[in-house]
Amino acid sequence: MAKAKLQTLRGMYDLLPEATTQADYLIGTFRRLVEAAGYGRIETPMLEDTALFVRGVGTETDIVTKEMYTFEDRSGNSVTMRPEGTAGIVRAYIENGMASLPQPVKLYSVGPYFRYERPQAGRQRQYNQLSIEVFGEAAPSVDAQGIILAERYFRTLKLDGVTLQLNSIGDAACRPAYRKALVEYLTQNKSKLAEIDRDRIKTNPLRVLDSKESKTKAVLAEVPQTLNYLCADCQAHFAGVLEYLDAMEIAYELNPLLVRGLDYYNRTVFEFYGQREGAQASLGGGGRYDTLVETLGGVSTPAFGFGIGLERLLLETQAAGVLPEPDTGKRVYVASIGEPARMASFRLIEELLNAGVSAIGSVDRDGIGGQLGRASKLGVPYVIIIGQKEVQEGTGLLRDMTNNAQETIPLASMVKELKNRFGV
Ligand code: HAM
Numbered sequence: 009m010a011k012a013k014l015q016t017l018r019g020m021y022d023l024l025p026e027a028t029t030q031a032d033y034l035i036g037t038f039r040r041l042v043e044a045a046g047y048g049r050i051e052t053p054m055l056e057d058t059a060l061f062v063r064g065v066g067t068e069t070d071i072v073t074k075e076m077y078t079f080e081d082r083s084g085n086s087v088t089m090r091p092e093g094t095a096g097i098v099r100a101y102i103e104n105g106m107a108s109l110p111q112p113v114k115l116y117s118v119g120p121y122f123r124y125e126r127p128q129a130g131r132q133r134q135y136n137q138l139s140i141e142v143f144g145e146a147a148p149s150v151d152a153q154g155i156i157l158a159e160r161y162f163r164t165l166k167l168d169g170v171t172l173q174l175n176s177i178g179d180a181a182c183r184p185a186y187r188k189a190l191v192e193y194l195t196q197n198k199s200k201l202a203e204i205d206r207d208r209i210k211t212n213p214l215r216v217l218d219s220k221e222s223k224t225k226a227v228l229a230e231v232p233q234t235l236n237y238l239c240a241d242c243q244a245h246f247a248g249v250l251e252y253l254d255a256m257e258i259a260y261e262l263n264p265l266l267v268r269g270l271d272y273y274n275r276t277v278f279e280f281y282g283q284r285e286g287a288q289a290s291l292g293g294g295g296r297y298d299t300l301v302e303t304l305g306g307v308s309t310p311a312f313g314f315g316i317g318l319e320r321l322l323l324e325t326q327a328a329g330v331l332p333e334p335d336t337g338k339r340v341y342v343a344s345i346g347e348p349a350r351m352a353s354f355r356l357i358e359e360l361l362n363a364g365v366s367a368i369g370s371v372d373r374d375g376i377g378g379q380l381g382r383a384s385k386l387g388v389p390y391v392i393i394i395g396q397k398e399v400q401e402g403t404g405l406l407r408d409m410t411n412n413a414q415e416t417i418p419l420a421s422m423v424k425e426l427k428n429r430f431g432v
Contacts, residue, residue: 019133064095066271111144148248292316342369
């Protein structure tokens, strides 16, 4: 019987060297910007108690009802591959006593998450987020600083045309009145809603607002809007956020239908959208979550954060052509001709690497033409050629690939020569 071919699971992908180099550039740029703004890195486990996400993300969310990788471990505990990062970081904040640190506590994280979604371009079952969280500061300046940080990131990447959508969904004081009005309106129009949204009226009516169903969308044209139901405190908070964004000339669109797929948010919510044709939902999003720390067993602590999808950002930056070319500027290729040159070339490659000079080459490969071809495909600026004559003389030919000029250099000073030329 033929063996079944082994391959990645549906919705999961290998990241190959070119893509990892690009991803590392995106991650490195993110780290530089968030660290400059005072964020420290936190990494929490991939696997957590299932109850953390059920309580944190919300029992009626899509994530909890149908997207989690949940299983029993060998001791019979229900554990879940983290579908998102905020709940785990809040757990860590509480568990590590970070409430006693000077507030605000500013954290960032980079890593993989798991959601059993229907895969398509930009939607995977394992994906990565670049995220920040700020704990212990309720002021609207925190929301604005966070949003501007994301905006600065896109700007630094030279990713033009990312749009910001913004809304306030109120808090425990004003949400009940809004919810009541919303449920009333949806119930009156129930027969016109898509079936899936009819069911949501009872379970999670706010989610109906960002329904993708065309039947439902028609009903939403006149739906009550959260902004008209905000209490005075939420109104003042939102006005504060907008004032800071305006002061920094950050463009945004108010989207009264914007709600998020996770239940922990209150007040400010936002999402960033890219320009890719048929872009799969948002590039990133977040908001304030002032009750989550308490919900998960900590002392009441205001909080704010966002997450950006690394794979979606990769697609967006690839399409926009803003990723830097791989840097081959400081690498030398050692070409060896024939058996006598084998050991000298082998040694030279190791000595160059020992001295911190990037060097490649295959000593067991014959044919100078093939080796030079490979070197020029790799885009290296220099090739060192060692043949029988050079071995006898204790030299190597240093070839400048930009103009094909060649110079004979003693092997003993080759490392120094390359270090000089590369300035390393
Ligand atoms: P989220 O909106 O669910 O928020 O995810 C954040 C970002 O992760 C999305 O905008 C998207 O770019 C990316 N993403 C989500 N699911 C997938 C997927 N299946 N495939 C590819 N990319 C995906 C959160 O998870 C919140 N924890 C963000 C946050 C941090 N809020 C406060 N702090």
